[in-house]
Amino acid sequence: MLSETGRSNEPTTKPQRSAEEEALHCVRCGLCLSVCPSYRESLKETDSPRARVALVRALKEGLLEAPTDGYSAVFFRCLLCGACTFVCPSGVAVDRILELTRGELAGLGLLPKALSDLDARIAQYRNISAEENDGRLIWADNLPTPPTGLGKKRAEVVYFVGCVSSFFPRSYNVPQSFVQILERADVDYALLGGTEWCCGYPMFINGEMESARDLIHHNVETVRAMGAKKVVMTCPSCFHFWKHSYPAALGVEKMEDLGLEIQHSTEFLADLLETGNLELHELRENVTYHDPCDLGRKGGVIEAPRRVLAQIPGLRLVEMAENRDSSHCCGGGGNLESFAPEVSKAVARSRIRQAADIGAGTLVSACQQCERTLANAARAERLRIRVKDITEVVLEALEE
Amino acid sequence: MTDWIRELEEAIGAEKVLSSPVDLIAYSFDGTFEQHLPDAVALPETSEEVSAVVRIGSQHDVPIVPRGSSSGLAGGSIPIRGGIVLALTRMNHILEIDEENMTATVEAGVVTANLQAAVEKLGLFYPPDPASIKQSTIGGNVACNAGGPRCLKYGVTGNYVLGLTIVLADGRIVRTGGKAIKYVTGFNMNQFFVGSEGALGIVIEVILRLICKPPYARTALVHFPTLEDASRTVHTVLTRGLVPAAMELLDETAIECIEEAMQLGLPLDVEAILLIESDGADEESVQREINAIADICLETGASRVDVARDEEERANLWRARRSISPSLARKAPNKLGEDITVPRSAIPEAIRRIKAISTRFGLPIVIFGHAGDGNLHPNILFDRRDPGQWERLEPMVEEIFRVALDLGGTLSGEHGIGTFKLPYMREALGQASINIQWRVKQALDPQNILNPGKVLPEP
Numbered sequence: 001m002l003s004e005t006g007r008s009n010e011p012t013t014k015p016q017r018s019a020e021e022e023a024l025h026c027v028r029c030g031l032c033l034s035v036c037p038s039y040r041e042s043l044k045e046t047d048s049p050r051a052r053v054a055l056v057r058a059l060k061e062g063l064l065e066a067p068t069d070g071y072s073a074v075f076f077r078c079l080l081c082g083a084c085t086f087v088c089p090s091g092v093a094v095d096r097i098l099e100l101t102r103g104e105l106a107g108l109g110l111l112p113k114a115l116s117d118l119d120a121r122i123a124q125y126r127n128i129s130a131e132e133n134d135g136r137l138i139w140a141d142n143l144p145t146p147p148t149g150l151g152k153k154r155a156e157v158v159y160f161v162g163c164v165s166s167f168f169p170r171s172y173n174v175p176q177s178f179v180q181i182l183e184r185a186d187v188d189y190a191l192l193g194g195t196e197w198c199c200g201y202p203m204f205i206n207g208e209m210e211s212a213r214d215l216i217h218h219n220v221e222t223v224r225a226m227g228a229k230k231v232v233m234t235c236p237s238c239f240h241f242w243k244h245s246y247p248a249a250l251g252v253e254k255m256e257d258l259g260l261e262i263q264h265s266t267e268f269l270a271d272l273l274e275t276g277n278l279e280l281h282e283l284r285e286n287v288t289y290h291d292p293c294d295l296g297r298k299g300g301v302i303e304a305p306r307r308v309l310a311q312i313p314g315l316r317l318v319e320m321a322e323n324r325d326s327s328h329c330c331g332g333g334g335n336l337e338s339f340a341p342e343v344s345k346a347v348a349r350s351r352i353r354q355a356a357d358i359g360a361g362t363l364v365s366a367c368q369q370c371e372r373t374l375a376n377a378a379r380a381e382r383l384r385i386r387v388k389d390i391t392e393v394v395l396e397a398l399e400e
Numbered sequence: 401m402t403d404w405i406r407e408l409e410e411a412i413g414a415e416k417v418l419s420s421p422v423d424l425i426a427y428s429f430d431g432t433f434e435q436h437l438p439d440a441v442a443l444p445e446t447s448e449e450v451s452a453v454v455r456i457g458s459q460h461d462v463p464i465v466p467r468g469s470s471s472g473l474a475g476g477s478i479p480i481r482g483g484i485v486l487a488l489t490r491m492n493h494i495l496e497i498d499e500e501n502m503t504a505t506v507e508a509g510v511v512t513a514n515l516q517a518a519v520e521k522l523g524l525f526y527p528p529d530p531a532s533i534k535q536s537t538i539g540g541n542v543a544c545n546a547g548g549p550r551c552l553k554y555g556v557t558g559n560y561v562l563g564l565t566i567v568l569a570d571g572r573i574v575r576t577g578g579k580a581i582k583y584v585t586g587f588n589m590n591q592f593f594v595g596s597e598g599a600l601g602i603v604i605e606v607i608l609r610l611i612c613k614p615p616y617a618r619t620a621l622v623h624f625p626t627l628e629d630a631s632r633t634v635h636t637v638l639t640r641g642l643v644p645a646a647m648e649l650l651d652e653t654a655i656e657c658i659e660e661a662m663q664l665g666l667p668l669d670v671e672a673i674l675l676i677e678s679d680g681a682d683e684e685s686v687q688r689e690i691n692a693i694a695d696i697c698l699e700t701g702a703s704r705v706d707v708a709r710d711e712e713e714r715a716n717l718w719r720a721r722r723s724i725s726p727s728l729a730r731k732a733p734n735k736l737g738e739d740i741t742v743p744r745s746a747i748p749e750a751i752r753r754i755k756a757i758s759t760r761f762g763l764p765i766v767i768f769g770h771a772g773d774g775n776l777h778p779n780i781l782f783d784r785r786d787p788g789q790w791e792r793l794e795p796m797v798e799e800i801f802r803v804a805l806d807l808g809g810t811l812s813g814e815h816g817i818g819t820f821k822l823p824y825m826r827e828a829l830g831q832a833s834i835n836i837q838w839r840v841k842q843a844l845d846p847q848n849i850l851n852p853g854k855v856l857p858e859p
Contacts, residue, residue: 055422
């Protein structure tokens with residue numbers, strides 16, 4: 001799809017440049033400073049995309065002798081929101097520079113410890129939280145009736161729940177709401193349970209793509225063996241990684257070449273609500289929608305959640321100052337919470353203030369991570385803004 | 401660590417002083433291809449902290465290079481002699497918007513677009529709009545007397561400065577001007593610091609004049625098959641008594657780069673476009689003016705005039721205009737953007753001569769700029785890694801400046817001199833002018849610690 005600036009959110013097929021070659025095309029205009037959430041908080045150039053690019057070049061040109069922990073920290077203190085790459089008039093793929101540089105740093109053993117521990121946990125347990133992987137469906141225990149997708153061997157649609165919603169009770173509401181909607185719409189779907197493995201995204205962003213390969217192959221083989229035509233995710237990061245990085249890892253151009261359509265739950269719901277017979281009741285609420293970076297700017301899914309909200313009678317959608325392609329990160333990106341929580345919190349507070357500025361009573365998003373960081377920020381800022389997942393809102397409208 | 405860095409840490413807090421290799425690299429460049437490491441970076445948050453930093457610099461004879469977002473295009477905020485980079489980005493508070501007197505009092509680190517957004521919410525308007533509006537700061541805009549497209553009708557940054565708070569080279573703080581519109585009490589100290597590139601004092605607070613926001617604006621995109629006709633049209637429109645808010649010229653390479661970056665559907669089969677905006681308080685007269693301008697353009701060789709249909713289309717055109725300079729990186733890894741001005745009637749001749757320089761040296765020169773102001777941005781595109789290209793750069797620059805001076809113009813319209821234009825200053829100003837400007841510099845900064853090696857060639 002084409003974005004506001006006409007740039008495609010889909011990864012390009014043009015030959016990719018090396019990190020140094022990308023860096024060479026930065027003219028240092030500094031426009032990226034204006035959209036970088038972490039720079040906007042610290043107002044320190046070292047935290048800016050422009051400085052990261054300059055550092056890659058400094059190393060290449062010998063101004064810096066060798067990568068150090070300090071150098072490494074600059075590349076990991078980034079939320080990976082992609083706003084800089086999106087806005088860059090010179091066409092510098094800062095995201096690509098980060099990916100390649102992180103890869104090199106990981107190879108040199110300069111990964112922050114919190115991140116290398118995380119990758120080791122995933123390799124051992126197949127999930128991010130170091131729990132037995134069979135426990136992925138505990139959230140389903142609290143539902144009024146057991147989901148029909150449990151234990152199914154074959155189905156057209158597979159719901160890939162993702163680690164966070166599987167293991168963090170605070171995010172159980174997301175899969176719980178989503179499967180209840182699927183039940184009401186009589187969708188033939190399956191849940192994977194213990195055969196779902198981490199999608200591999202954390203390893204990818206930590207610069208350890210090689211370690212993610214096993215996970216990728218396992219997940220794709222599993223869903224194909226079930227005869228699935230469509231894999232749906234509520235987690236934008238799983239979605240973005242499946243849709244945009246799995247193909248290259250599997251040696252295909254796109255997932256459709258393997259007979260698989262990858263959809264985010266908002267796309268699935270938009271189609272379902274617009275064509276189905278589900279009756280939605282009125283919800284009188286002033287809501288704003290927060291675009292998760294992995295779903296919107298990076299994932300290319302911007303209209304679907306708005307189409308979903310537009311189906312609910314009475315709901316009034318007000319956009320924040322920075323929305324759609326230009327959305328501002330929730331602060332939860334890039335695993336920053338685990339080793340630079342102060343940055344993460346400051347960014348989240350700025351975002352929730354944007355919702356307060358337009359008088360939103362509810363902030364709706366489509367990402368369990370965004371919702372957690374923004375709900376915390378609302379509390380910290382003493383703002384009376386409810387934070388909800390879009391699946392919860394839809395379920396409410398179905399139930400009332 | 402040197403003693404003075406420790407002193408800085410004690411004075412303003414260790415967390416506001418940076419000196420790691422990684423931090424120093426981050427503060428070693430501006431919007432050009434040059435680079436030099438400072439010895440330390442200070443990130444003060446109050447005027448007292450700025451004063452303390454300057455005092456320590458002065459005591460130890462250490463250069464102090466003030467900066468905001470360092471988006472400058474002349475090397476002005478590069479610490480070419482090391483020392484302290486004094487980054488004012490954290491002094492980013494809008495202290496007051498006085499609706500009755502129509503003024504804004506802001507700290508130097510306020511980003512210009514943020515100030516504009518804040519005053520526009522109240523129906524007020526701060527017109528200066530450098531292309532770097534989203535990232536550059538008011539302090540930097542004052543230091544370079546920044547312009548922008550709208551300056552054709554509304555004037556440059558200096559025209560909006562009513563008062564300044566300045567930290568002098570010895571750390572003392574002085575105020576100039578005030579909220580009163582008329583202020584003939586002593587020398588005009590405001591204008592004296594405007595455009596001084598941080599070499600006379602450090603601007604930390606600014607009182608800006610605001611005007612009412614014109615509620616209506618129309619922007620026309622005018623296609624010209626020849627660059628010559630486009631450049632002549634500028635003059636014709638203005639001499640017929642029309643005062644558009646902006647009149648920007650883009651040549652074919654500029655159009656091509658922007659189109660590649662933004663895919664707006666700009667014409668790729670013309671030599672030039674003019675981007676012309678008309679604005680005002682009355683919708684009908686704005687429409688009449690843009691129609692009259694369109695008619696003139698069609699008379700003078702335009703093949704087509706498209707008026708933006710809605711606000712989004714209009715905003716996109718101006719965003720495209722602001723993106724030209726960085727988008728040139730799509731053609732070549734390096735660019736050197738000049739900022740010459742000539743009397744308006746000389747624009748067609750200036751463009752002819754610049755294009756001839758490009759042909760003679762065999763390196764592309766893209767031309768765009770504020771044609772209505774006679775302010776052009778010829779950008780030489782090159783690859784610094786290629787010695788054959790690199791050695792052609794300086795003679796080309798020299799010839800471009802000669803064109804400006806020969807035609808009665810000058811070196812810079814809004815970017816400033818920095819280090820890039822320093823070698824041409826004597827020719828541009830004459831020795832007598834340089835001498836008296838040095839006397840001023842010495843009176844205010846006897847140790848030559850404020851942004852040394854910039855603006856004025858040393859005697």
